[in-house]
Amino acid sequence: MIDERSVGLVKPQFLTFAEDEPMQLESGATLGPVTIAYETYGRLNAERSNAILIVHALSGSAHAGGYHNPDDRKPGWWDECIGPGKAFDTDRYFVICSNVLGGCYGSTGPSSINPTTGKPYGLGFPVVTIGDMVHAQIKLIDHLGIDQLLCIAGGSMGGMQVLEWAAHHPQRVKATIPLATTAQHSPMLIAFSEVGRQAIYADPNWNNGDYYGQSVKPDAGLAVARMVGHITYLSEESMQQKFGRKLRNLERYGYEFETEFEVESYLKYNGNSFTRRFDANSYLYITKAMDYFDLTQPTGSLAAAFANSTAVKFLIVSFTSDWLYPSYHSKRLVSALTAAGADVTYLDIKSSWGHDAFLLEVDTMTKLIDSFLSRLAREENIAAPPVETSAVNDDDAAETPLAAQAGAAM
Amino acid sequence: MSYEPAPRSDEAMAALRPDLRAIAEMVPVGVRALDLGCGNGELLEYLTVHKQVKGRGIELSEEGVLACVRRGLSVRQGNLQEGLxxxxxxxxxxxxxxxxxxxLDDPAMIxxxxxxxxxxxxxxxxNWGYWxxxxxxxxxGRIPKAYxxxxxxxxxxxxxxxxVTDFARFCEQIGVQITQQTYLSRGRxxxxxxxxxxxxTTAIFMLIKAE
Incomplete structure (x- = not known):
């Protein structure tokens, strides 16, 4: 199952900080201690200049590449783009991915234990923002001893974190790749977020966020939220192609309220499987963080947001059929950055996959990302990491046996 | 990381389309240049590699933008008709x-x-004035194809x-001054x-705002 273009077996790692002094959040609240789950692939070079941070979307995790176990059915969520010879080439770059603050895949979030009560936070967890998520990522980068990232890449909510880095921490990054994203969450996006949240609130099992340790969770609400999400990630064309009006295991209409159409079955399946892997409260907190995201604040001007980011290089990509984050959001970003004098490469990729395209248009994305990173490496004189497998520092301990483990797994 | 050595300047120059060669000769070393409708990035790459130009491009087609990015250029997809x-x-x-x-629909605007x-x-x-x-x-009795x-x-x-006569008149009309011109006949x-x-068959003009 694990082929030679995979990063092989990987181990989740954890960084805990803000143990003595709590982390200051943008809302004014504080939080501590904070744990961030992360994974790394590839090796740091001697100058520590070849690090790339991958940031995930709404439901993602730190597990972006490789496998946790040899018999895992699926690799990490962006495995098609992370590995030797892939878009983010782990022979050349040190790739890091962490779970966002507020998430439910190992980083501190509403399902974590509140040290003052000894019980899960639930709604006692403070509301976090994209800015807070990025502050936690900065702690991680500091911990890994990296002054400046070569690049940060991510799509959708990941793209928002990418833009947050570029606008507010431009000295910490040489280049950014925001994909299928926006600099300002639109009213339509807020509306979809709210429908998802309302579905969760309406589930009696949600119990105001206090359901941890109960026999039932707000699965029905979370499943509906996920179904709405899935609709927005597709396009009419891709739904037509994928499902058409096909019936599921039926010759003709049953004239009853059962799952009859393929598309219904798809939504139901994805909604239900989501409840087995995601926490409803995390869904509330993360969608809220996205809704607050607006880089035009406080001046009202997007160009002003990037006034200090002119040294950062951008590869911006949108997709023609993405109606959730339509191309004009990216074009607005391109305009603002061009006006600010930044180095911007932009492509609106023709695709019928809707918002999901950023994970599906692998060939075109690989060409773009690989060439963009090669150019960066050339212009910034980035050395390749040492060829021999050797631990660069303690944090890479999980990296060292990778080759051996991958070999054993094949 | 290893890269192909850049081709020698004269060889690279010879490989350019003839009008791009003439343009490349007009552009001084080390300037900032913006190539509108930069296609596959042939000219921009030459200018960047051999004339140390800080080059950017705008290209309409996806294939063009991809080809440019593959060459390591900074190019954004865009429609010139929308202006700059x-x-x-x-x-x-x-x-x-x-x-x-x-x-282009509005040559004066551009x-x-x-x-x-x-x-x-x-x-x-x-040049459709070519004999x-x-x-x-x-x-x-058919509208000719330009060479x-x-x-x-x-x-x-x-x-x-x-x-080319149309173009020279047009520049005069809209307050644009021609400062240099190169004429090519079937590439020479x-x-x-x-x-x-x-x-x-093709003409290349250097333009500035008329005084």
Whole structure:
């Protein structure tokens, strides 16, 4: 199952900080201690200049590449783009991915234990923002001893974190790749977020966020939220192609309220499987963080947001059929950055996959990302990491046996 | 990380399309240039590698943008018809438009925009005044194909046939001054000035705002 273009077996790692002094959040609240789950692939070079941070979307995790176990059915969520010879080439770059603050895949979030009560936070967890998520990522980068990232890449909510880095921490990054994203969450996006949240609130099992340790969770609400999400990630064309009006295991209409159409079955399946892997409260907190995201604040001007980011290089990509984050959001970003004098490469990729395209248009994305990173490496004189497998520092301990483990797994 | 060694400057120059070669000669070393409709990035790559130009491009087609990114260029997808509004005044030294003017709806707008964003503009265009074009129209009664542009009137995108004399008059009318001109006949430079409209298949002009 694990082929030679995979990063092989990987181990989740954890960084805990803000143990003595709590982390200051943008809302004014504080939080501590904070744990961030992360994974790394590839090796740091001697100058520590070849690090790339991958940031995930709404439901993602730190597990972006490789496998946790040899018999895992699926690799990490962006495995098609992370590995030797892939878009983010782990022979050349040190790739890091962490779970966002507020998430439910190992980083501190509403399902974590509140040290003052000894019980899960639930709604006692403070509301976090994209800015807070990025502050936690900065702690991680500091911990890994990296002054400046070569690049940060991510799509959708990941793209928002990418833009947050570029606008507010431009000295910490040489280049950014925001994909299928926006600099300002639109009213339509807020509306979809709210429908998802309302579905969760309406589930009696949600119990105001206090359901941890109960026999039932707000699965029905979370499943509906996920179904709405899935609709927005597709396009009419891709739904037509994928499902058409096909019936599921039926010759003709049953004239009853059962799952009859393929598309219904798809939504139901994805909604239900989501409840087995995601926490409803995390869904509330993360969608809220996205809704607050607006880089035009406080001046009202997007160009002003990037006034200090002119040294950062951008590869911006949108997709023609993405109606959730339509191309004009990216074009607005391109305009603002061009006006600010930044180095911007932009492509609106023709695709019928809707918002999901950023994970599906692998060939075109690989060409773009690989060439963009090669150019960066050339212009910034980035050395390749040492060829021999050797631990660069303690944090890479999980990296060292990778080759051996991958070999054993094949 | 290893890279292909850059080809020698003269070899790379020889590989360029003839009008791009003429443009490359006009662009000084180390300037900032913006190439409008930069296609596969052939010219921008030459300017970046061999003339240390800080080059950016705008290209409409996905294939073009991809090809440019593959060459390691900074290019954004965009439609020139929408103008260059995002670019601040005087933000580059040279704005280049090669073999694209006949396809644009509003040539005056684009030339003014080029000279707002750049201090100079370089434009290459196919010449329908070339004697064979004239003869083709006269003898066959059909709208001629420009020698250096493989498009008939019905091919998409549509083009507007014009001659170098038309262009010179037009520049005068809209307050644009021609400071340098190069004429090519089927890829070779010609020096005859008087019957250039009859002999040139492509012309390259350096432009500035008229005093």
């Amino acid at each position: 509004a995002d670019y601040p005044d005087g933000s580059v030294d040279y704005v280049i438009l090669s073999q694209t003017l006949p396809f 030339l003014h925009e080029m000279l707002r964003v750049g201090s100079s503009a370089i434009v290459s265009l196919p 064979r074009c004239r003869l083709e129209l006269l003898l066959t 250096d542009l493989d498009q008939r009137w019905h091919d998409s995108p549509r083009w507007q046939a014009l001659t 430079r010609i020096h005859v000035r008087k019957i250039k409209n009859l002999r040139a």
